Amino acid sequence: MTRPYNFSAGPAALPPEVLxxxxxxxxxxxxxxxxxxxxSHRGKEFTSIIGQAEADLRELLAVPSDYRILFMQGGALAENAIVPMNLLGNRHEADYVVTGAWSIKSQKEARKYCSVNIAASSEADGFRAIPPQDTxxxxxxxAYVHICTNETIHGVEYFWTxxxxxxxxxxxxxxxxxxxHILSRPMDVSKFDVMYGGAQKNIGPAGLTLVIVREALLGRALPVCPSAFDWKTVAEAHSMYNTPPTYAIYIAGLVFRxxxxxxxxxxxxxxNKAKAETLYRCLDESDFYRTQxxxxxxxxxxxxxxxADERLNEPFLDGARERGLLQLKGHKLVGGMRASIYNAMPLAGVQALxxxxxxxxxSHG
Amino acid sequence: MTRPYNFSAGPAALPPEVLxxxxxxxxxxxxxxxxxxxxSHRGKEFTSIIGQAEADLRELLAVPSDYRILFMQGGALAENAIVPMNLLGNRHEADYVVTGAWSIKSQKEARKYCSVNIAASSEADGFRAIPPQDTxxxxxxxAYVHICTNETIHGVEYFWTxxxxxxxxxxxxxxxxxxxHILSRPMDVSKFDVMYGGAQKNIGPAGLTLVIVREALLGRALPVCPSAFDWKTVAEAHSMYNTPPTYAIYIAGLVFRxxxxxxxxxxxxxxNKAKAETLYRCLDESDFYRTQxxxxxxxxxxxxxxxADERLNEPFLDGARERGLLQLKGHKLVGGMRASIYNAMPLAGVQALxxxxxxxxxSHG
Incomplete structure (x- = not known):
């Protein structure tokens, strides 16, 4: 069976072997x-599934032993509130670096709980680059400094920490x-204190949120933080304070393996390097297409x-669909096209694009 | 293929046709x-899936048109915080009726946000009955009155509203x-203002939370309520403020159908009446077993x-497993055994039990 190539930004393609x-x-x-x-999430079968998933993730990312891995719910948007509720403690200010639509959302949600200092922003530049740290x-x-290491909508990624x-x-x-971009390459977890992300790109189905947190940061949650989102409570219960999204964790475990x-x-x-180079090279070689x-x-x-000629957008998308190249329409905030080429996208799919x-x-140039 | 009968309290058995x-x-x-x-949760395919699921649920429960159906995350335990955050408004007190382990948890979590009046409790009686409303x-x-209409652990159910x-x-x-017990029988939604529940009993996989809320109650969320859990925000975004648990919603839709x-x-x-009567009758007929x-x-x-002789618990569970009768061990708070016989449990499964x-x-009496 030939499956189409699915360039969705998320929920995104999964490895056919996993499915x-x-x-x-x-x-x-x-x-x-x-x-x-x-x-039952407390039975020996599921306990072994979640245990293996966590162990495999810990091995893949070389998560240090003083970090806890939490399987939560609510996605990154919920975590945007859960982060300040867990980290502010007695402080009243947090710093945010704004590099695209997702960090805009993060800092906006944080303002419910604290004042926000925008330490840097690339907004004036149309989010075309990451502001260097010396700026x-x-x-x-x-209380903390927050970044978004890969902006799904604007397509900028940190290659430094x-x-x-x-x-x-x-x-x-x-x-x-x-x-x-988690799991798209090795990352030095020890250089971060908290990493979080929705699962629906490189991990598994939507509805699962991954949090990797330095253990020393647990126990600071504000009184208004719901117990189900207090990282300490979740960590002490081994992600079973509330019933976890068991099936999503199972699929994530298959993806890790x-x-x-x-x-x-x-x-x-x-x-992933080869895939990205192949696609960007093609886009760079032509004036018919442009990137920002x-x-x-x-x-x-x-x-x-x-x-370059946006009147051709619909014919482009129609032709793509006919060839089994799915979900290439860009996000409405940016327009144009977007190809998301996560781990499950093979080089052959990029080559087909x-x-x-x-x-x-x-045919149209 | 003969599948074992799975009496798990949740995540629970699903109809084999759905699987x-x-x-x-x-x-x-x-x-x-x-x-x-x-x-993509915003594509036409998934939009049709969630739309059909909501329409089927609305039809099944005869949800009135001035109620919104929300697909959320976090389970009932998260909702225990989300309820006061959405309903307190300017008030500082809420009433809870305590009838078992789940309403105990609900009122405990609410105390993060308001003072709680226990309007009634059956705790002194060991949670053997629902306190009548005149008590x-x-x-x-x-700000509201909270009840738990079916206590999963203690096994008491409201048959009145x-x-x-x-x-x-x-x-x-x-x-x-x-x-x-949602979807186990018709319920008059109009007699409630908010109904909520984790999906993992009669609806679908864990990781999906259903909220049915009277529209007039939207818009009261406290400033500390995370946007992803503000019912108004969720309703306005048709359960797509954050990426919803798409696969769980799809399975729920299959269950509704x-x-x-x-x-x-x-x-x-x-x-369900026939199943319950069959099981309780058997338990009542014997002094070897007892119910509370x-x-x-x-x-x-x-x-x-x-x-009656608790030393036989382990042999009982071992024998049950051998006969394909799974997950009968009682909750640790109550001990003994528990048979959860949700919609997906056929009468034949109860008869086998x-x-x-x-x-x-x-053989042991």
Whole structure:
């Protein structure tokens, strides 16, 4: 069976191997006589599933032992409130670096709980680049500094990690929304204090939120923080304070194992580099298409691009669909097109898109 | 294939027809070339899935047009905080009726946001019955009155609906945690102002929370309420403020359609009555087993029972597992056994349990 190539920004394509295994096990997981959906979360079957998922994720990302991995709900948008509720403690200010639509949302939600200092913003530049750290104006003693390391909508990605120590804030937690590029390459978790993200890009189905938090930061939640979103409560209950999204965690576990089978994150990074280079090269070679993001900040996961003649947008999308290239329409905030090429997108899919880009230019250029 | 009978209290058994359809569509939903897990939540495919699910649920429960149906995340435990954050407005007190472990948790969480008046409690009686409304001591002007209409752990169920008008509180919202018996029978939604529940009993997979709320109550959220949990925000975005748990909603939609195919809630209620009567009758006929709940308050969904000789608990559970009768161990708060017999449990499963109960008594009595 040939499946179409699905360039959705999320919920996004999953490895067919994962879906095939999930389908085969749907009515009977490993001889248990139950679907994973039907298992008590406290039973030995599901306990082994979540334990293996966490262990595999810890191995893949080399999560240090003083970090806790939490499986939560609500997505990054809920976490935008949960972060300040868990980290403000007695402080009243947090710093945000704004690099696109997602960090705009994060800082806006934080204003419910504290005053926000925008330490840097690339808005005036149309979010084409990440402001270098030496331009950031950090506060004197913020509760934390928040960044979004890959902006799904604007297509900019950090290929460096801010160093708050060198900025005179050695004890300030660095918090990153990593939703749309986690597991796309190795990341040094120890350089962050909190990483969080919705699962629906490189991890699994929507409805699961991953939080990786330095253990020393637990226990600071504001009294108004719902217990189900107090990281300490969640950590102490091993992500089972409330019933976790069991099936989504199971699928995430299958994805983690798939990544290990692909050779781990170093191998995944090489594939993702090759995919991104192939696509950006094609876009760069032509005046028929254009991109806006500065080359050093181009996301390897989310590639927004434009047809120079926007009247051709609909014919472009129609032709793409006919060729089995799905969900290429850009986000309404940016317009144009966007190809999201997460881990589950094979190089062959990017090559098929590149072939179509050239063909469409030939026939319409 | 003979599947075991799964008496889990939740996540619970799903109809095999639903699982079979989900497995068949896992890699390609209706010729879309995508798994439902891989679809953009804003695309036409998923929009049709969530729209149909909501329409079917509205039809099944006869939800009045001035009520909104919200698909959320976090389960009933998160909703225990979300309810006061959405309903307190300028008030500082709410009334709770405590009838078991779940309403205990609800009132405890509410204390983060307001003072709580326990209008009635059956705790002194060991949660064996629902306190009649004429014994409730409601406050003069509470922000709302909260009940749990089916206590999953203690096995008590309301077969009547409180009438706050007759109690002199005609404008006070009645809020019900309906997690573990919604869709088990028709309910008059118009007699409630808010109904909420985790999906993992009669609706679908864990990770989906259903909220049915009278539209006039939207817009009262406290400033500290995360946007993703502000019912008004969620309603205005048609449950897509944040990325919804798309796959769980899809499964819920299949379950709703399955219930319609079974004849709707009136037919489902007859089946559930027959199942519960079969099981309770067997337990009542013997001194080898005992139950604690007053007959008028016995839950049709969750049936806790005890072996008179608790030393036989382990042999009983071992024998049950051998016969394909799974997850019968009682909750640790109550001990003993618990058979949860939600919609997906056929009468044949209850009959198999009854046969085993008699057989075990014969061989160990």
């Amino acid at each position: 095939t295994e999930a389908a085969a096990e749907m009515l009977d997981w490993h001889g248990s006589g139950m679907s994973v959906m039907e298992m 950031w104006r950090l506060s004197k003693n913020p 801010p160093d708050l120590k060198s900025a005179g804030l050695p004890d300030t937690p660095l918090v990153a929304d990593v939703s749309s 798939w990544i290990k089978g692909q050779g781990g994150l170093a191998a995944i990074e090489q594939r 993001v500065a080359p050093a900040c181009r996301s390897r996961m989310n590639v927004p691009f434009f047809l 590149v072939d179509y880009l050239r063909e469409f230019e030939r | 079979t359809e989900a497995a068949a569509e896992m890699l390609d939903w209706h010729g879309s070339g995508m798994s439902v897990m891989e679809m 409730w001591r409601l406050s003069k002007n509470p 409180p009438d706050l008008k007759s109690a002199g509180l005609p404008d006070t919202p009645l809020v019900a945690d309906v997690s573990s 399955w219930i319609k195919g079974q004849g709707g809630l009136a037919a489902i209620e007859q089946r 709940v007053a007959p008028a308050c016995r839950s049709r969904m969750n049936v806790p029972f005890f072996l 009854v046969d085993y109960l008699r057989e075990f008594e014969r």
